Amino acid sequence: MIEDFFIWCSGAKKQILDECPIEKGKFVGIGMAVFFVSILSMISSSFFITYAFARKDSSDLSFNIQWEYIACGVLWGVIIFTLDRNIVATIRKTGNFKDEIKKAYPRIFLAFFIGIVVSTPLEMKFFEKEITQKVEEEIRKEQIRQNKEQVIPIENQILSVKSQIKENTSLRDSAYQNALAEKNGNGLTGIKKYGPKAKEWESKSFKYGDLVDSLNSDLIRLNASLMNAQSGISIDSLYAAGVIQKYDGAEARVKALYSLSGFHFVITLLFVALEILPLMVKLMIPRGPYDEILDRKEYEIYIEQKRIISDKNSEINKLLEEISQMTKLKSDTRIAIQKTKLDAEIKANEVLLNDIAQKQANLAKIAVKKWYDTELGKLKQDTQYQYAKTKNIINSVYAQKISDVFWKQKGAVDKIEYYFRNGSLTDNELLYFENDQVNKGKWNYNKIKDEVEIDLHGNRLNYSISELTQDKLTLTDKINNDILQFEKV
Incomplete structure (x- = not known):
């Protein structure tokens, strides 16, 4: 039962294989390759549709897989199975390898393309963690780029305030030192007492001190604004805001996959090889009894159809001949009647x-x-x-x-x-x-x-x-x- 199923998967005719049982193993292997590649295609498609449509709530890579996704995956697997089966079944063994390769070239190209399509979603699952990190980083960079116009003015203001704080701090300290020198008698007046000049420098020191305190308050406020602007571009904040969920689609993940190192191409080549394997096996195996019997039966059917067409043509020709004879008989009768009338007229x-x-x-x-x-x-x-x-x-x-x-x-x-x-x-x-x-x-x-x-x-x-x-x-x-x-x- 299972053997017959795999023979059917290979596209071979069971009635012909019954006449040459020695050929069954070859076609069973081809059918198994076709079948299991379609299973991988079904799994691959289910993963891909999940990436495309399932909603991710956070960065824990959890998906809500629904039965609709699986149904679509099964449908895709059936399509790949049908294509692979027809590709293998249409390759005929003629005994001329060059001629077979020439006819199989479009089918090999199609199988190569199918292999890439099948392998890509599975690679996305294998490298899911790396792809997720790559996608998150790319989205974060994009958000930083978009918020750059908001952050740069704040940073410029912070630099300006820091410069003013430094300048006013220096003026405050200088005024304080001058006031202290006047009190100790080391100032310009040379009088050791708390006089008008000392009070003047002390007043300037308090003024510059109040200005520095005000600038420090502005700096604290600007730093808070900068931290708020930058904290909104963290991975967790982007998940919380739904930004990553919005841009984390199938295209972004495929792009992230092909931006990784070249190791994932090994898996791609593996799936391409699996896809092309049945076709290459069909090309490499020598022409056997199955192919001879298949050619004979096709030729017998061809001859039988030619005979049927010949019989139909003979029937049609016979019918046309009968119609022609009837027409001629009617014409001869009509001519005889006309001649009789003419003879009677001439005789009269x-x-x-x-x-x-x-x-x-x-x-x-x-x-x-x-x-x-x-x-x-x-x-x-x-x-x-x-x-x-x-x-x-x-x-x-x-x-x-x-x-x-x-x-x-x-x-x-x-x-x-x-x-x-x-x-x-x-x-x-x-x-x-x-x-x-x-x-x-x-x-x-x-x-x-x-x-x-x-x-x-x-x-x-x-x-x-x-x-x-x-x-x-x-x-x-x-x-x-x-x-x-x-x-x-």
Whole structure:
């Protein structure tokens, strides 16, 4: 049970480890490292939140730890555990150490950062006494700096009063000595008696004495003010005034920690090493059976998903093919219906077309006879003109022979048929059949150049008539010299 828990902590797959039990010890060790680092993270976070939010009543370092702080610590421990587990689990053994290090570099950096975050609150607990002294001293120095403007004037006044006391004391003593000399006859008068001069010096001595007493009173008062100002900056007074509690926060303690000697960095490196240890162990151990089985199973899943995708694609293609066949069937049916209607229309008009063709032939004979009679006389006068007129009549006959006949293109891959309706020289209707699907266009006959112009699908092409018999038609493309051969259906 415990072994399975630590295997889960390492991010390994228990089902795969069951196939290679020899690998279990390796992942159990990695999982234990991940788990216990998260426990340390939980304790560390609880200490840190206590520093940040718990209220200290005095300098005895006593804290009122509440269950909310512990709950936050547990949450932080779970977050660190999740990060460490994912960091270790995402490292894949490929057998190429350089490639593994390159992929693990961001994870190592993250683990290093987590190690510092975890270690700092614990270091704050280990060096709590030193940090507290450092914080108190820094706060006291700050208070002294802030009270400097108040203390300096008092000190200056004390120096001034002391100077005045010294000066007036000297004057008092000098006046007393002069008064005593007058009484003894050693003064300026030389008379040994208590005379006016002696009384004058004695009066001055009393005056200077009263001034000295007054200055001493001022000095006592100023010294008391100075002591009061300085006594308010002691550690105990700062605690009593709540100043230290106000400024003794997490930031101040972290700053005090990193201002200590470098010994605390040893503990930082220890926790960083513990944080990176699972990742480094995962990198240093050789590729084993677990990694081979994991790659195989992932590849099997990959192939299975590819097969499923292929089957789905086949189903979709089959469905699309069925839809295409149904569409084609509907199209063929529609074309067959249209062709049936067209055949019925052509058959119904066949007699009329034949009659029109016969009458057109008769008219052509009459026209030829008339032309012959009219032009016979002109032939003797202008042979060249007569040749051009003869060619135009022949071309008109060509146009009549092309029209109203189904012409099937020879050599085409698809079944292609042309039907040239009417028979006039311009604006005739063209029916184009490709695999029994009909399209409409236009065709014109150029009697001068003996050409057929076909306008179909928006493309206009000119063909010269190379051959025209009752059953055959050959057209030559004027641009590409492509030859289209037709036979009468």
